[in-house]
Structures are given as structure tokens and as C-alpha cells.
Amino acid sequence: MNTRGFTLPALAAGALLAFAGSAFAAKTLVYCSEGSPEGFNPQYFTTGTTFDAVSVPMFNRLVEFELGTTNIVPGLAESWTASPDGLAYTFKLRKGVKFHATDKYKPTREFNADDVLFSYTRMADPGHPMHKTAPGQTYAYFDDMGMKDIVDRVEKVDPMTVRFVLKKPEAPFLANMAMDFASILSAEYADKMKAANTVDAFDREPVGTGPFQFVSYQKDAVIRYKAFDAFWGGRPKIDNLVYAITTDASVRYAKLKAGECHAMAFPKPADVALMKNDKNINLVQKEGLNVGYIAFNVEKKPFDNKLVRQALGMAVNKKAILDAVFQGAGQVAKNPIPPTLWSYNDKIKDHPYDPAKARELLAKAGFASGTEVELWYLPVTRPYNPDGKRMAELIQADWEKVGVKTKLLTFEWGEYRKRSKTGEQHAMMFGWSGDNGDPDNFFVPLLGCAAVKGGGNVARWCHKDFEDLIQKAKTQTKQADRAALYQKAQEIFKEEAPWIPIAHSVRFDPVRKEVTGYKMDATAHHFFHKVDLASPK
Amino acid sequence: MIAFLLKRLALVLPTFVGITLLVFALIRLLPGDPVEALSGERGMTPERYARLLAEFGLDRPLPVQYLDYVWKALHGDLGFSTITHEPVFREFVARFPATIELSVVAMLLALAIGLPAGILAATKRNSVVDYTVMGASLAGYSMPIFWWGLLLILTFSVTLGWTPVSGRIAIQYDIPSVTGFMLVDSLLASDEGAFRSALSHLILPSIALGTIPLAVIARMTRSSMLEVLREDYVRTARAKGASTFRVVAIHALRNALIPVVTTVGLQVGTLLAGAILTETIFSWPGIGKWLVEAIHRRDYPAVQGGILLSATVIVGVNLVVDLLYGVINPRIRHH
Numbered sequence: 001m002n003t004r005g006f007t008l009p010a011l012a013a014g015a016l017l018a019f020a021g022s023a024f025a026a027k028t029l030v031y032c033s034e035g036s037p038e039g040f041n042p043q044y045f046t047t048g049t050t051f052d053a054v055s056v057p058m059f060n061r062l063v064e065f066e067l068g069t070t071n072i073v074p075g076l077a078e079s080w081t082a083s084p085d086g087l088a089y090t091f092k093l094r095k096g097v098k099f100h101a102t103d104k105y106k107p108t109r110e111f112n113a114d115d116v117l118f119s120y121t122r123m124a125d126p127g128h129p130m131h132k133t134a135p136g137q138t139y140a141y142f143d144d145m146g147m148k149d150i151v152d153r154v155e156k157v158d159p160m161t162v163r164f165v166l167k168k169p170e171a172p173f174l175a176n177m178a179m180d181f182a183s184i185l186s187a188e189y190a191d192k193m194k195a196a197n198t199v200d201a202f203d204r205e206p207v208g209t210g211p212f213q214f215v216s217y218q219k220d221a222v223i224r225y226k227a228f229d230a231f232w233g234g235r236p237k238i239d240n241l242v243y244a245i246t247t248d249a250s251v252r253y254a255k256l257k258a259g260e261c262h263a264m265a266f267p268k269p270a271d272v273a274l275m276k277n278d279k280n281i282n283l284v285q286k287e288g289l290n291v292g293y294i295a296f297n298v299e300k301k302p303f304d305n306k307l308v309r310q311a312l313g314m315a316v317n318k319k320a321i322l323d324a325v326f327q328g329a330g331q332v333a334k335n336p337i338p339p340t341l342w343s344y345n346d347k348i349k350d351h352p353y354d355p356a357k358a359r360e361l362l363a364k365a366g367f368a369s370g371t372e373v374e375l376w377y378l379p380v381t382r383p384y385n386p387d388g389k390r391m392a393e394l395i396q397a398d399w400e401k402v403g404v405k406t407k408l409l410t411f412e413w414g415e416y417r418k419r420s421k422t423g424e425q426h427a428m429m430f431g432w433s434g435d436n437g438d439p440d441n442f443f444v445p446l447l448g449c450a451a452v453k454g455g456g457n458v459a460r461w462c463h464k465d466f467e468d469l470i471q472k473a474k475t476q477t478k479q480a481d482r483a484a485l486y487q488k489a490q491e492i493f494k495e496e497a498p499w500i501p502i503a504h505s506v507r508f509d510p511v512r513k514e515v516t517g518y519k520m521d522a523t524a525h526h527f528f529h530k531v532d533l534a535s536p537k
Numbered sequence: 538m539i540a541f542l543l544k545r546l547a548l549v550l551p552t553f554v555g556i557t558l559l560v561f562a563l564i565r566l567l568p569g570d571p572v573e574a575l576s577g578e579r580g581m582t583p584e585r586y587a588r589l590l591a592e593f594g595l596d597r598p599l600p601v602q603y604l605d606y607v608w609k610a611l612h613g614d615l616g617f618s619t620i621t622h623e624p625v626f627r628e629f630v631a632r633f634p635a636t637i638e639l640s641v642v643a644m645l646l647a648l649a650i651g652l653p654a655g656i657l658a659a660t661k662r663n664s665v666v667d668y669t670v671m672g673a674s675l676a677g678y679s680m681p682i683f684w685w686g687l688l689l690i691l692t693f694s695v696t697l698g699w700t701p702v703s704g705r706i707a708i709q710y711d712i713p714s715v716t717g718f719m720l721v722d723s724l725l726a727s728d729e730g731a732f733r734s735a736l737s738h739l740i741l742p743s744i745a746l747g748t749i750p751l752a753v754i755a756r757m758t759r760s761s762m763l764e765v766l767r768e769d770y771v772r773t774a775r776a777k778g779a780s781t782f783r784v785v786a787i788h789a790l791r792n793a794l795i796p797v798v799t800t801v802g803l804q805v806g807t808l809l810a811g812a813i814l815t816e817t818i819f820s821w822p823g824i825g826k827w828l829v830e831a832i833h834r835r836d837y838p839a840v841q842g843g844i845l846l847s848a849t850v851i852v853g854v855n856l857v858v859d860l861l862y863g864v865i866n867p868r869i870r871h872h
Contacts (some may be wrong), residue, residue: 414569
């Protein structure tokens with residue numbers, strides 16, 4: 001461990017080596033995070049940065065994702081049952097779960113149904129006294145996931161049982177309940193803060209049930225947490241967790257190398273090769289729950305013709321793109337969902353890279369050679385696409401070979417999204433990172449008919465049979481039944497070719513060698529409650 | 538002196554009208570808006586978009602929004618950040634001391650090296666010393682801060698291990714924020730180790746930020762000194778047998794400093810602009826980094842409020858500089 005500038009006290013042999021200096025005789029893990037959280041309430045915000053700093057270390061949900069997968073496992077609910085019609089979910093709550101205590105607040109009771117009711121109704125009911133606490137504050141993720149249209153009401157069956165009654169059968173409901181916005185807050189803490197007229201303390205000094213509890217936050221600099229001794233899932237092995245907010249990826253890497261942090265978020269793709277060869281660094285990797293694609297606006301000519309779409313797909317050498325743009329850190333995509341997601345249809349054969357066949361199809365479609373099409377490319381790096389411009393240039397060259405001239409266009413990122421929602425685009429590059437590991441979370445927001453109006457379906461492709469399948473899949477409670485429907489939907493998708501799926505990227509989390517037990521999460525969060533620090537060399 | 542002060546103050550009002558209008562217009566000219574910036578890849582129905590826009594008061598006509606902004610600003614209300622939902626003023630105040638601390642140290646560094654270097658170059662004109670100083674200052678002035686900062690980190694922190702990479706203080710020191718100035722707070726906490734740590738964290742960022750002002754000051758001091766050294770009264774001083782040191786330090790320097798003071802005043806703007814890059818590289822939690830983030834995310838109230846407050850500081854410093862001339866050279870008061 002790095003102790004430069006500080007003298008280690010002469011500790012007795014066998015004593016734990018301090019992080020640096022005697023004040024830190026405990027195990028402290030420093031994580032170089034990529035940005036500041038927007039706030040400390042998990043219900044208001046939508047960014048992964050905030051979730052990493054708030055809902056991940058300090059809160060729990062009724063159900064959670066098993067670390068490393070999107071399997072749903074018990075969280076604050078020990079078990080649950082769905083009614084046969086799929087309209088009611090009853091959760092048996094876990095006993096003996098304690099909330100964090102702070103200087104201002106000592107919990108007098110353990111977690112119970114009131115906390116679930118409070119956490120939910122606060123978001124759902126505009127008349128709730130705690131619904132609105134600051135100007136501009138909304139429950140963005142709750143709204144985004146359409147929870148108002150899914151849940152009719154929440155009932156307290158007994159102090160340790162709650163029932164969610166749905167408006168319609170909605171299988172992805174359970175996955176939604178494992179998402180960050182569905183974190184359980186303390187009703188007692190809210191009441192106390194409200195009575196003391198310090199509602200903003202409720203949001204600034206979070207109290208949860210998670211493995212770490214809040215210590216302090218210096219804006220844009222440092223967030224400190226300490227292990228919560230009474231955590232229901234077992235106390236973390238490290239004693240302190242510190243987030244050193246470091247916005248520049250090169251500087252994060254420099255800090256990791258210098259030993260100023262043990263783990264870092266989001267390395268630059270260009271640094272990954274160096275990290276692989278660094279003997280002090282363990283480069284952990286995982287397939288991303290994402291997809292990068294080219295969407296054809298099917299409302300515009302010539303993309304209204306299925307043959308043209310298929311032909312342009314065949315003309316693209318995806319393998320070359322994977323090598324040049326992703327530098328191998330990804331895999332070729334053929335379906336709209338990544339292979340890590342259940343219901344992925346591996347039987348589907350991708351349109352092969354075949355320029356000759358593509359020419360043939362274009363001729364059949366009556367496409368005049370030399371006609372120009374527009375391709376919009378991403379102006380920013382996204383998790384599913386490290387370099388939009390480079391990818392666009394490669395596609396331009398590929399299309400040129402089959403007699404299609406391509407005009408490349410882009411806009412500032414906000415403008416890019418805004419325009420895409422109005423349907424101005426011809427062909428455009430886009431992508432998606434899954435929220436909750438339910439296939440519904442890819443199909444409906446990206447390819448559903450309602451998403452044409454909402455703007456998430458940038459292909460503006462609304463296909464009756466496909467829509468029927470993905471809507472029907474929502475109403476089934478058995479995963480196998482749902483998977484069969486989604487697999488059928490993927491066949492239609494391939495035949496109709498509203499997109500050229502390009503790639504699913506691989507994510508990397510570099511951690512120092514002394515960090516043990518680090519496991520990457522499927523939804524790109526960073527969990528540290530299971531890690532340990534080996535004694536420094 | 539009073540009339541002079543009043544004349545200067547009268548210029549401040551139109552300056553502020555200009556600043557508020559400019560910031561208000563520029564941030565809205567940028568593509569996108571705060572609601573769009575929130576939505577990411579996800580679609581948003583036009584109804585929800587309109588509702589959120591109204592939530593931020595952005596559905597009103599532009600003149601109404603502008604007048605509302607100015608009226609509230611005059612009452613000390615800069616609105617709420619669209620990202621954190623916290624008052625903009627509170628956000629600014631939480632970060633401003635970090636920027637001031639860095640800027641002051643960078644400026645002190647620039648002065649401590651720039652002044653003597655400039656004087657030395659002037660007195661040893663056309664010597665190796667002169668060429669070295671001028672060459673180095675030209676190189677320093679041309680250095681892109683971003684590149685320079687990373688180079689410093691890679692050399693001194695990663696390779697040599699002499700300085701910390703980034704941040705304001707080592708992680709193990711949790712110093713309660715009293716003044717917001719880490720050097721002061723660590724002394725108040727009477728923690729010597731913390732003070733040393735805070736100081737060591739200041740080295741690289743203040744070099745990165747101070748390089749351009751240093752170069753400007755060195756060059757300005759040199760040329761101003763050269764001019765003064767040619768004056769009759771300097772020759773007189775020499776003729777009456779005053780030592781070179783006395784001639785330079787007592788007779789020449791005072792007059793040579795006037796353009797230097799102006800330069801230093803103007804460098805405050807450069808410092809705040811440079812802080813944007815420096816803070817981003819060194820993870821320095823100041824207003825520069827905050828404003829960049831606010832611009833990226835189209836946080837209109839934060840950008841409007843933050844720039845207004847920064848501008849107030851720059852205008853204030855320039856006012857003080859103007860008044861300082863009068864102190865250094867009384868003749869200026871009458872012009």
C-alpha cells in the first residue's frame with residue numbers, strides 16, 4: 001500500500017497494516033468513481049453514478065439482482081408469491097432487518113410493512129405529504145418504468161406482509177422492484193425528520209438497511225461510508241468505503257497506478273490494453289447488458305423496404321467493426337438483446353456478410369445504384385459504442401461497395417436525441433443498456449409501438465405480430481412461456497430487419513491486486529460489500 | 538478618489554446587464570435543454586416532456602424567464618439546480634473556497650517566480666539568463682493546461698511518486714469544513730499531517746494553473762522594467778552612486794509594477810478560466826469543474842447563477858485593481 005509522505009507507526013509484529021497512518025488501522029477501500037451523485041435519495045435520480053453512491057451501498061430492495069446475474073433473489077422480502085392471474089404479488093418481509101442509526105436519528109423499530117408502503121406511496125401519490133420536497137424534483141425512474149400504469153395499489157396485509165395489486169398482468173413487475181428507484185426508505189426516519197421540520201436532512205443524510213452507512217460527503221470530492229455492523233446480510237469485511245470522485249478517466253488510472261485508489265470506474269477503452277499488462281492491476285471483465293445498433297427509420301424511403309434493410313445489413317462487415325472500434329472488447333450482435341439475457345434466441349442465423357447478395361437484394365428492391373442515404377452517428381462515447389464516428393466511416397465504406405452512397409451526419413448529443421424523437425432521422429446509430437435484466441426492458445422501450453410516440457423506438461417500426469408477442473409476454477407469469485414468445489419475436493425482428501444489431505460490448509473494472517472477491521454486477525453497478533483487502537506487500 | 542470610485546462603479550451596472558443577458562442567451566443557444574439532458578436513450582412522451590419543462594419554468598416566454606431570473610437574482614435568489622434540486626447559491630458557496638485556494642496559491646507561485654525572473658531578465662538583458670527566462674515563459678504560455686496537467690501527474694505522481702495524483706487532501710484525513718479552505722481548516726483542526734497533505738496536493742494543480750500567469754507576469758515585468766530603467770531618474774540615481782540593487786529595487790520597481798498590477802488583475806479572469814481545466818484534471822472540487830458539469834447537463838440555473846457570481850468576483854477584483862493604481866501611483870487618481 002502506498003504510504004508516501006506519511007510515516008507508518010511502528011506497530012507490533014502481526015498487527016494489521018494500516019492504510020496509511022495510525023488513524024486508519026481499519027481496512028479502508030478507496031474507489032475512484034466517475035462523478036458526483038446528484039443527491040442521496042435513490043428515488044429521484046436516474047444515473048448509474050448516483051445509484052453506485054446511494055442505492056448500492058446503503059439501501060436494499062424487496063427483491064434484488066443476484067450479484068453478477070440478473071436473477072431475482074430475495075432482498076428485504078424473504079419470499080413472494082404471484083396470484084395465478086398475475087394481478088397480485090404478495091411479499092413476505094424479512095424479520096430482524098435494522099436501519100442505520102445516525103447522530104440525529106436512532107431507529108426505535110426494525111423494518112416492516114410501513115416502510116414499504118411509505119417508500120412506494122411517496123412516489124406514486126401526488127397527495128402524499130412527502131411527495132414533493134424541492135422544486136424540479138421528480139420520480140423520474142418510477143415514471144420511466146411506467147409504474148403508475150402497472151400498480152393499482154399497495155396493501156399492508158399484516159406488519160410483515162405486503163401485497164401489490166396490479167392494474168394488468170405485468171411479468172416484468174418483479175424485475176422493476178429490484179431496481180434502484182424501488183429502494184426501501186425508513187418511514188420512521190421520514191416521520192421524525194418531518195416532525196423536526198428538517199425534511200431535507202432526510203434526503204441529504206440517508207438512512208437505509210444496506211451494508212454500508214453514510215458518514216460524510218464533500219461535494220465533488222469524497223463520499224465516506226462505514227460498514228454497517230448490523231447489516232442483515234452480514235457485515236462487510238472492509239471497515240470503511242471511500243469514493244474519491246475523479247471525473248477524468250486518465251487520472252483515475254493514474255490514481256489506481258499510484259495506489260491512491262483500489263478500484264476505478266469506467267476505464268478508457270484505449271487504456272485497457274495497458275491495464276492488462278499491469279502486474280498491480282486485476283482487470284475484471286464481463287459481457288455488458290447492452291446492444292449497439294443501426295436503426296433504419298422505416299417511415300422513410302428507401303428504408304420502408306424490408307429488402308433494402310436486409311441488404312444493408314448484409315453489406316456491413318461487423319467483424320471488422322468489432323476489431324477496429326471495440327478493439328475486440330465485444331461480440332457481434334445478431335439479436336436486439338444480449339446473449340446474457342434469458343430468452344436470447346441463439347438459433348437465429350444472422351444475415352451473413354455478403355456484399356454480392358446485398359447488391360442482388362438492392363437491385364430486386366429497385367434501389368438505383370449510387371443513391372445517397374443519410375447515416376447519423378453518435379457524437380459521444382457510450383457504453384455500447386466507444387467510437388461512433390469510426391464505426392460510421394467503416395459502414396460508409398462497406399455500403400459504398402454495394403453501390404450505396406452514405407452521407408454521415410451528427411449533432412450535439414442532446415440535439416441528437418431530441419431530433420431522433422421527432423422521426424427526422426434516416427438511418428441512425430443508437431444503443432441501449434438494460435435497466436433490470438428483463439427482456440421486456442429491451443423489446444418494449446426500443447421496438448414497441450408505444451415507443452414510436454415516446455421516441456425510444458428510433459426505427460419507428462411498429463409491427464403488429466411482433467407487438468402482439470411482446471405484449472402477450474408481459475401477461476405470462478412463467479418464465480419459460482415468456483421466453484418462447486420473445487424467441488418468436490426475435491425471428492420476426494430478424495426477418496423484418498428494422499435494425500442492424502452491431503455489437504454487445506464488454507465492460508471492464510480494473511481493481512488493484514490486493515482487492516479480493518470483487519465481482520462485477522450485471523447492470524453495471526459497483527458493489528463492494530463482499531470484497532476484502534489483502535495485506536499490502 | 539470618491540469621484541474616481543463612483544465613475545468606476547457606474548461602469549459596473551451595464552457590465553452586469555451584459556453578463557446576465559449573455560449567459561442567459563448563450564446557454565439557451567446550446568442545443569438541448571435540461572429535460573432532454575435527463576432523458577438519455579430512453580424515449581419520453583411529448584406530454585411528459587412538456588410537464589417537466591413546466592416544472593423548471595422553461596415553458597414561459599424567454600423575456601419572462603429572463604426578467605424572472607434577474608429579478609430573483611437581485612433578491613439573492615439564484616434558483617435551484619435542475620440536477621441536484623439544491624439552491625444554486627449553496628452549491629456555489631460549497632465549492633468556491635476550493636477554487637479561491639487554488640487560484641491564490643497559483644497566483645502567489647506565479648508572482649514569486651515571475652517577478653524575480655522578469656526583473657532578472659531585464660537587468661541582464663540579452664544574456665543567457667534573459668533568453669532562458671523569455672524562452673521558458675513563451676513555452677509556458679503556449680502550454681495547453683490539460684496536457685501540461687497530465688504530464689505533471691505522469692511524471693511527478695506516477696513515475697517519481699513525489700506528489701499525490703489528485704484531490705485536495707489524502708483520504709485518511711477527514712477534516713471538518715469550517716472555512717472551506719483546506720489549508721486553513723487543517724490548521725484549525727491542528728493536524729500537522731493534514732496540513733502537509735493539503736499542501737502537497739496543491740503543488741501540481743497550482744503549477745498547472747499558475748504557469749500561464751507566471752509567463753505573462755515574467756514577460757510583463759521584464760518589458761516594463763526595461764522601459765523604466767531607461768528613464769532619466771534612474772540614470773540620476775545611478776549617477777549619484779546608488780547600488781544596482783537599490784536602483785532596481787527602490788527606484789525602478791515601484792513604477793515598473795503598475796502595468797504588472799494591471800496584468801495580475803486581468804489574470805484573475807485567466808485563473809478562473811484555467812481553473813475549469815485544472816480542476817477537471819486534478820479532481821479539484823471547485824466551481825470550474827462544477828460549471829463544466831452544469832453546462833454539459835444544461836443546468837440553466839446553475840450556469841446562470843454560477844457565471845453571474847464568478848463575474849461578480851472578476852468585476853470586484855478589477856475594481857480593486859483600479860483602486861490599487863491610485864495607491865501605487867497617486868498621479869493616476871487625477872486622470
